[in-house]
Amino acid sequence: MKIGELSKLSQISIRMLRYYEEAGLLAPKRSVSGYRQFEIADIERVKLIHKLNSAGLTLKVIRKILPCWQHQNKKFSPCKEFRLGLSDTLLKIDEQIELLQQSRSHLITLLNEN
Amino acid sequence: MKIGELSKLSQISIRMLRYYEEAGLLAPKRSVSGYRQFEIADIERVKLIHKLNSAGLTLKVIRKILPCWQHQNKKFSPCKEFRLGLSDTLLKIDEQIELLQQSRSHLITLLNEN
DNA sequence: GTAAAGTATGACAGCGCTGTTAGAGTCAAT
DNA sequence: ATTGACTCTAACAGCGCTGTCATACTTTAC
Numbered sequence: 001m002k003i004g005e006l007s008k009l010s011q012i013s014i015r016m017l018r019y020y021e022e023a024g025l026l027a028p029k030r031s032v033s034g035y036r037q038f039e040i041a042d043i044e045r046v047k048l049i050h051k052l053n054s055a056g057l058t059l060k061v062i063r064k065i066l067p068c069w070q071h072q073n074k075k076f077s078p079c080k081e082f083r084l085g086l087s088d089t090l091l092k093i094d095e096q097i098e099l100l101q102q103s104r105s106h107l108i109t110l111l112n113e114n
Numbered sequence: 115m116k117i118g119e120l121s122k123l124s125q126i127s128i129r130m131l132r133y134y135e136e137a138g139l140l141a142p143k144r145s146v147s148g149y150r151q152f153e154i155a156d157i158e159r160v161k162l163i164h165k166l167n168s169a170g171l172t173l174k175v176i177r178k179i180l181p182c183w184q185h186q187n188k189k190f191s192p193c194k195e196f197r198l199g200l201s202d203t204l205l206k207i208d209e210q211i212e213l214l215q216q217s218r219s220h221l222i223t224l225l226n227e228n
Numbered sequence: 229g230t231a232a233a234g235t236a237t238g239a240c241a242g243c244g245c246t247g248t249t250a251g252a253g254t255c256a257a258t
Numbered sequence: 259a260t261t262g263a264c265t266c267t268a269a270c271a272g273c274g275c276t277g278t279c280a281t282a283c284t285t286t287a288c
Contacts, residue, residue: 004264014265015247033254035265055213056170058244065221090221093214099169100211107179107204116285118234128235129277147284149235172274 006038010046017046023059025049025066056096061089120152124160131160137173139163139180170210175203 007014020026021036026046028036045066052062065086121128134140135150140160142150159180166176179200 002265013246016245018266019245031254033265034267035254051213052217053245055210055217057217060244065217086221090218093218093221096169097211097214097218099165100171100207100214103166103169103171103179104204104207104211107200107207116235127276130275132236133275145284147235148237149284167275174274 001038001040003036003038006042006046009043010050012046012050016050020046020049020059024063025059057089057093065089115152115154117150117152120156120160123157124164126160126164130164134160134163134173138177139173171207175206179203 001009003014003017006012007017010017012020017026017036021028026038026042028038028042031037049059049062049066052065053059057065115123117128117131120126121131124131126134131140135142140152140156142152142156145151163173163176163180166179167173171179
């Protein structure tokens, strides 16, 4: 499928789809005339990228961990090479979650007590 | 205390302390010569700001919720004026937490299974 | 009182993300 | 075959955050 269709199906702007490619997160084939040719699987892929990005992960970080998602159910996994980096990422995520939960409970308290 | 001391005590760069002020998160008094005069309480305040910001909250959002932190243990709270905005903020925080937790469990799975 | 360190403001710049615009080429439908 | 919709690349711009630099003033220390 071409980029417009992927954009509609995934709700990600064309601009950002091209940006994801530029960031090394997508590598669509090209038609002879240069049009990007995406596949069905790319729909979920770009949705996932967007979710992770919305959650505060940098595209660079996502670039690290995304290959594992793609291959996590296959026997031959390229993830071993990424494991060290993943641990760091995990720690950072944990910190972020904890801080947000603290913010959350503060807010809950405020909303209930005032 | 002056800005340099606050920077050392809080581990926040002078640049960012001034930026926090510009964003309406700090309002230090000024000496006759124009130097910012911070107080002891500002140390924890700027640390908190930095934490929340690191967790993905915008300075604008922090500006909304910070007054409540400051007054949450006093009987007369200015928070009533903020409650409406806080609900929105809370929803956004919840979304971020959920996405981060999804990322987290994905990563945990990957680290354990590969 | 002079020098060094600190501070003030303002500007520029960079990164990450996102939108928009412009100019050129391609595809599809009439 | 022409028109309208789509795509391409490239560039500019904006926001949020952060660092750095320049220039001027203030404070501190000798």
